[in-house]
Amino acid sequence: MKSIKHPGLAAILAASLLLPAQSAMAQANDQFIAIPSYRVGPYGTNGQSYYGGYVDYLNYVNMKEGGIDGVKISWEECETEYNNAKGVECYERMKSRNPVTRGTAINTMATGISYALIDKTAEDKVPLLMLGYGRTDAVDGSVFPYAFPLVTTYQMQASAVVKFIASRNGGSLAGKKIVFLYHDSAYGKEPIVALQAEASLGKFTLVEIPVAHPGNEQGAQWLRIRQENPDYVIFWGWGVMNQTALKAAQKVGYSREKMVGSWWAGSEEDTIPAGDAAKGYMSATWNVTGKDVPLIADIEKVVYGAGKGNMQDKGKIGSALYNRGVSGALATIEAVRTAQGKFGKGKVMSGEHMRWGLENLNITNARLQQLGATGLLPEIKTSCENHEGSGKIKIQQWDGSKWVLVSDWIEGNKNLIHPLFKASAARYAKEKGITPACMQQ
Template identity: 70%
Template sequence: MKRIALAVAAAATLALGSIGTAHAQAKEQFFPILSYRVGPYGANGQSLFGGMIDYLQYVNMKGGVNGVMMTWEECETEYNNAKGVECYERLKGKAGANSAPVFPLSTGISYALIDKSAADKIPLAMVGYGRTDAVDGSVFPFAFTMVGTYQMQATAIVKYLKDQNNGSLAGKKIAYMYHDSAYGKEPIVALEAESRVNKFELVQIPVAHPGNEQGAQWLKVRQERPDYVIFWGWGVMNQTALKAAQKVGFPREKMIGSWWAGSEEDTVPAGDAAKGYMSATWNVAGKDVPLVADIEKVVYGAGKGNLSDKSKLGSILYNRGVSYGILAVEAIRKAQEKYGKGKTMSGEQIAWAMENLDLNDAKLKALGATGLLPPIKTSCEDHEGSGKIKLQQWDGTKWVVKTDWIDGNRQLVHPLFKASAAQFAKDKGITPRDCKKAM
């Protein structure tokens, strides 16, 4: 397996060509990319990292950021925490002080890198995953839970279910089936709080990694007979769950997944068992998004696309990867506005920009990225910048957006993460920054 992983990583690096070089030099901004393209989550990683790298390539082909070219190198983590740390240590030296944000795309790896990235002054971008309490920039100056946290997402799903039940979930039973990892455990505190406030019974059902064995869990669902299942799956666990739900007769319309359980990689392999299934999302699918259409024309038209399977173009995860690229590049652009256009930015300078980002509707439209992510406005007090989701439903062939933006329960969640951040600061001996002085 290790030789296969190294071969894949090497092939991916070679495929980058002259633009994706391994070393950051003058007029170049280096991206350490902790990717996973093999293993039980490899199919997801291929789309996510393919989308992100395609966007970096696209930016370069458009002249870079005021002439500064994006460079990168991938290191295969296999979604393994220890390998993620090894990859980070290997690549950070190649970035030097001029590192672009690191996107681990793993809550476990993110947890492992919180202290390291802060010490190295390298921005850790946990976009749609990671430590919820890192929203508090006074304690976590180099960690960014941008777009949305798991706790805000979970409470937004509860809000949707409440609306579907005439404003009350009292007396209802909701099962929370989750990947038994940091990713799956992160929303539990918020769901427990919601169950107390809204007077519904919460049944917790963990599923061991990688999730291809779920017989006992779905037997419990059949015994408990919940009104809804909130599903926090990832990779092979998702298609397995949809087939198991069909087998025990649980309606997929009553099953709502997280945004990591709502892609074509989850539904297409499940066949008819996926029809009617719902999930949260913060980006749309489709190549009719102007930016995605232009990437296909410019990058793939020149034979420089990262994907070997072009059918993934425009998929949920591919478009999400593109949105990662947007966040990183716009942070670099923002940093240049303050520290010097046409210059390579340090990790510390980019962290400032990520804390002062304002991607409003007008800017997203100008990028051709309307719908790829919600408007985001970050600050020292709020490294999330949004916290909104939409609900989508699989109609048997494609994802159909069913709602407008739904905001999570800020009044419930924000005190939870502030208390957690304060405890983290106390445990680590950290003196929180004064956010008024950080502006």
């Protein structure tokens, strides 16, 4: 099967309950990757850039290297619209497309969908890849063997943001007030326990203010923020909620230089529509922006030079979400390479093989440099005890026209956060009747 690049065509194919048997067999020699994506709906603009980068990298590996040690990559997108039920439906339809890979590694870019799939994927033995999102407690591979919240979890990200803010206040936030303005969903709620722990440890006041989906109505929330007059706002937004918040902050006179967003609130899709209201705003990130990264420049040369690029708007190549999509695909392919190193180069890797590959990742700076991807993601080294592999972020600031890094790598407080997710994983194990144990290596 050829790679599917047109979102409308992908949606039509995803709507089919079953493909003919020969189609699945035709892909048997490919490393087939199922992509439950979203390119329409309230978050479609963000998804277009992210999945554009993701698909471009898969195409790039095929074109540049002939696949992964000779194994061609194929893929199919299924439109979820960031909807939990549609996300589950897409997964169920696509897992049978290839009888060996069963989707390779499922990356929904939606915390709610990942929550809905975490038991199903474990039962089916298909890795659930939660790159910078999802359940923090899935870091514990003894309880969640098939779930991988790679790079940095929401709780470690929130802890690192607090550390950054403290660094700008002489190392202490005692007596300060921080508002946590968040998307009222699993995504927005995930870091609350970490922020509450940080507030207790750091002796600052935490004020939690939710925003209903999709977030284009925030008048009441920003009126309260003006009344609270916090020292900082930690912002956990997504989609239209982000530009709305920046404009609302400007309207009530709250300094954007005192706002620090999550990395899903730190893209050009958020800042450019906000205009002057975005200048000075900061956000977390795990990847650099721009085409100065050799890999991004080479993707544009190789893939778009051949007229096979996924992005209709080529101006978004090198944007925050495009580069993040590339980094997500890169991590996936590196896990395939790792699995091939154990189970056979030039062979198609199953979901069980991929689980091992993801649990034994060792993406060093030297490897990133070799790939031309320095700065696209931090070093990642995973194990059964740590399916996250990093826990680090950088902070970037919008200067009115582009993102500029204003920090080096910052690691969240492991001593504070890891006991939190371990306790959560233990409760989950007890609830589900799971005996925590690392799978055979």
